[in-house]
Amino acid sequence: MTDRLAFGGGGAVAPPDPWDPVVRLTHWAVVAAVVTNYLVVKPGGAVHVWVGWALMAVLALRFLWGLAGPREARFSAFPPDPRATLSHLADMARGRARDYPSHNPAGAMMVYALWVLLVVVALTGLVMTGGQSPVTIAEEKAAVAAGDWSVLVKEDAGDHDEDDRSDIPEEIHEVAANLIVLLALLHVAGVAVESRLLRRSLLRPMIRGSRSS
Ligand code: HEM
Ligand code: HEM
Incomplete structure (x- = not known):
């Protein structure tokens, strides 16, 4: 906590403005993927599966960035901290907010929750599609359209329990x-409330920056 507030070399503590290009690009790519697929x-x-694979690539890039990117983009800059989250939310309820060098503790919890769910959606999507790439799926569809149904006969085709089992990933996915x-709706509401309390836009640094302009 002290570390988190101290980073910035003892100068004014504030999140980056703007956020670095990888954080901005991956954020808006994730938003576009969710809106498109939902x-x-x-x-x-x-298209759903293509978008899903693009989402997985974007998430992989962001997770690498969380290990090797600039300091404020690293996971270590916004660790999940339930106590700090509660105290931040209590401050917000009293109409107070303060700056952090990365995501604030409540924002960080939301970010991790969203990332976990995005990974769950991706993994269950992969299970439902048998891990096949969109290219393979397209090739199979083209073969079926050309009259070759044999591509759909899988090794475990005789397994009649499969239908029941395959419902579970689908339910989890949904x-x-x-x-x-x-x-995400709560997240946007949080961004709006926090921006109001801090009297500056949190959104602008996520787009292109310089809140002073
Ligand atoms: C941006 C992330 C994603 C969102 C928001 C999303 C959302 C959804 C939703 C709402 C459904 C309908 C579920 C139902 O009514 O049963 C669905 C179905 C499906 N999704 Fe996704 N999805 C995402 C990513 C993926 C990925 C990564 C894959 C595959 C790699 C995938 C594959 C599928 C499949 C195969 C179905 C059809 C399930 C069925 O009805 O048999 N999705 N998705
Ligand atoms: C599906 C919808 C959304 C998802 C899944 C999502 C997810 C995320 C994630 C994962 C982060 C952390 C960024 C990083 O460190 O890489 C984040 C930050 C942020 N998001 Fe979103 N987001 C969504 C929609 C939006 C929308 C519509 C807005 C616009 C109001 C928005 C504004 C922001 C802002 C301003 C931040 C930075 C907050 C801060 O200063 O700490 N997000 N979002």
């Missing part, structure tokens, strides 16, 4: 997707 394209369709949307 609201726009057919669930489970080819619940996680709904939770992501719910938490």
Whole structure:
């Protein structure tokens, strides 16, 4: 906690303005993927799976950045800290807020919750598609369209319990997707409240920066 507030070399403590390009790019790419897959394209369709794979690449990049990126983008700059989260929320309820060099403790908890759910959605998506890449899925569809149904005969095709079992990842996928949307709404509300209390936009540094302009 003291470390977190101290980093910045003892000068004014504030999050980056703007956030570095990788944080900004990956944030808005994740938002675009969630909106596209939740609201726009057919669930489970080819575009849905392509977007899902793009999401996995973006998340992988952000997680690497969390280990090797600039200091404020690293996981160590915003560790999950339930006590600090509660005290931050209590401060907010009293109309007070203060700056942190990275995500504030409540924001950090939200970020980790969203990341965990995004990983759950990706893993269950992979289970449902048997880990096949969108390219393989497209090739199989093209083969079926050309009349070759043999590509759909899998080694375990005789296993009749499969239908029951395959419902579980689908249920988890759906619940996680709904939770992501719910938490994202709370996240946006949190950004709005925090911006109001701090009297500056948290959004602008996530777009291109310089809150002084
Ligand atoms: C941005 C992240 C994603 C979101 C928000 C999302 C959301 C959804 C939703 C809401 C459904 C409908 C569930 C239902 O009504 O049963 C669905 C279905 C599906 N998703 Fe995703 N998804 C995401 C990522 C992925 C990924 C990464 C994959 C695959 C690699 C995937 C594969 C599928 C499949 C195959 C279905 C069809 C399930 C079925 O009805 O048989 N999704 N998704
Ligand atoms: C599906 C919707 C969304 C998801 C999954 C999401 C997820 C995230 C994540 C994971 C971070 C951490 C960024 C990082 O360190 O890489 C973050 C930060 C942030 N997001 Fe979102 N976000 C969503 C929608 C939005 C929207 C619509 C806005 C616009 C109001 C927004 C504004 C922000 C801001 C301003 C931050 C930085 C907060 C801070 O200063 O600590 N997000 N979001």
